[in-house]
Amino acid sequence: MKQAEKFIFFCRLMVVSILLKTTEAFSVRASLSLFYFDSTSNKSVSEHCRCGLYGLNSPLLSARGLVGIPVSDNLQACDENTHFTVTKPPWIALMERGNCSFAEKIKVATRRGATAAVIYNELGKGNNTVLMSHLGAESIVAIMIGNMKGMEILHRIESGMKVTMVIEVGKKHGPWMNQYSIFFTSVSFFIVTAATMGYFIFYSARRLRIARAQSRNQRQLKAKAKAAIEQLQLRTLKQGDKETGPDGDSCVVCIELYKPNEVVRILTCNHLFHKNCIDPWLLEHRTCPMCKCDILKVLGVEVKDVESVQVTVSSESSNVSTANEEDNRSETASSGYASVQGADGSVLEEHAPPENDNMHLVNNESQPPAVHALPHADNPSFEADETQVHEVRS
Structure with missing residues (x-):
């Protein structure tokens, strides 16, 4: 029985790893192009990073526009009456994570006419991101970025700069890798299931044979x-x-x-x-x-x-x-x-x-x-x- 318990424990580990790989397979990275324009000096600075992560329910589309932040001190945009610094389309809402669900934040930005919603992670998380789930708010592009990058964009907007953001889907090999991961996950799950069923069938037949022989x-x-x-x-x-x-x-x-x-x-x-x-x-x-x-x-x-x-x-x-x-x-x-x-x-x-x-x-x-x-x-x-x-x- 100890061998059977070890085998079941091994199968559970395999299933957990398969689920993690499945989650990773469905995550899609987002490439960001940022353009900072200083009106006082008429100078602009641009940067590019692959630091965004599309939400689980977000359409995998590109988006472009000026970045607007909440007018109030509450940067989490959980209030339905929240207004943003930019209202002329196309524009992108920048909000902080916390205090309410991802879907509620995205719905507030959608009602204000935003083309996309960018949510930066909470303080202390660095540039780490999570896969957002926002059922009921699938009408606009929604991505998450790290706290450090989000605070950098926020401070530049508060200093008077105009920030333009271009969101693009990750490189073309990304979807191919996702399909490969899904295929690998399916095959692995099938192998683990077949091995588990085969082992228990063999074990039951062996016990029955022993009982009959005895x-x-x-x-x-x-x-x-x-x-x-x-x-x-x-x-x-x-x-x-x-x-x-x-x-x-x-x-x-x-x-x-x-x-x-x-x-x-x-x-x-x-x-x-x-x-x-x-x-x-x-x-x-x-x-x-x-x-x-x-x-x-x-x-x-x-x-x-x-x-x-x-x-x-x-x-x-x-x-x-x-x-x-x-x-x-x-x-x-x-x-x-x-x-x-x-x-x-x-x-x-x-x-x-x-x-x-x-x-x-x-x-x-x-x-x-x-x-x-x-x-x-x-x-x-x-x-x-x-x-x-x-x-x-x-």
């Missing part, structure tokens, strides 16, 4: 365990048996004392339990709750095919299932192991059926005889004997 393996193992359980010996306890006496042991699974007429099952390791208790346990775990003896291996049941399929399943799922299985084993074994931990070799003799005793065997004689093996504690070579038995049977 379910199939569990069914196979249960079928093999059921066949192995049927080969184990059954015995009906009688009155007077050592297991039912005052010193008799209890079933490790249910922690209940053995009683006469109860049916017990004897495993390959000579440990016995209630049939109704041990059969469900063996069906799920296939091992003795006390010594962890694997009945499938001792009885020679082939489990290679199941294990090979389990190897192909993801290690994460197999580790989780193994951990759960070990927890269940340890919990049950620890609850009943204390009752049999102090038993010595005589316990095995008590559990083993005597030859001349008249005990009743419930299992069918036609079934193969159970393999009797000593537990690990009494027989250190149990593992070697188990291996030899498995090799002979295979």
Whole structure:
């Protein structure tokens, strides 16, 4: 899941970068030509800069005219009754950003007959500009310039100079670059979306395959365990048996004392339990709750095919299932192991059926005889004997 979260985070970063590139693709620069005329000295100065940015809703057209500023001290032109220093068309309104929306400023300039509206950024922003959004005010050209350039134009007008401004759309390669950016953005968005969908489809299919493989393996193992359980010996306890006496042991699974007429099952390791208790346990775990003896291996049941399929399943799922299985084993074994931990070799003799005793065997004689093996504690070579038995049977 951590890999999935990292991939989703990466996709989000890609989407944010794509949106930023999309915004940049729709921004169009404006070239400004400024002509300053001093009437006292009859001298004019001109300059040119590519320092404007067209508004998002502005028509991409050229504009020309004298620059007029608000007559009042409020240079933001948010009042509907704002008047400007120039009224003869064509003229361009110069206003400061702030106190109201861009659309309201542009509408005020439009009502006063301006050909274009130039809004300079607020104090402290330098020559930085932002992409203006001014829905409802799309009738005239609207651009934004930096604060330093706007204050320079303002001071020259206040000093008595006449300022003429020519606004032109950026160079011809600008629209081509915008189209290229839009194309790149579309392709990138498509690739990210396709990759995200493909990853989740692959992840879901993989999880479904793992779930099916695990379910199939569990069914196979249960079928093999059921066949192995049927080969184990059954015995009906009688009155007077050592297991039912005052010193008799209890079933490790249910922690209940053995009683006469109860049916017990004897495993390959000579440990016995209630049939109704041990059969469900063996069906799920296939091992003795006390010594962890694997009945499938001792009885020679082939489990290679199941294990090979389990190897192909993801290690994460197999580790989780193994951990759960070990927890269940340890919990049950620890609850009943204390009752049999102090038993010595005589316990095995008590559990083993005597030859001349008249005990009743419930299992069918036609079934193969159970393999009797000593537990690990009494027989250190149990593992070697188990291996030899498995090799002979295979």
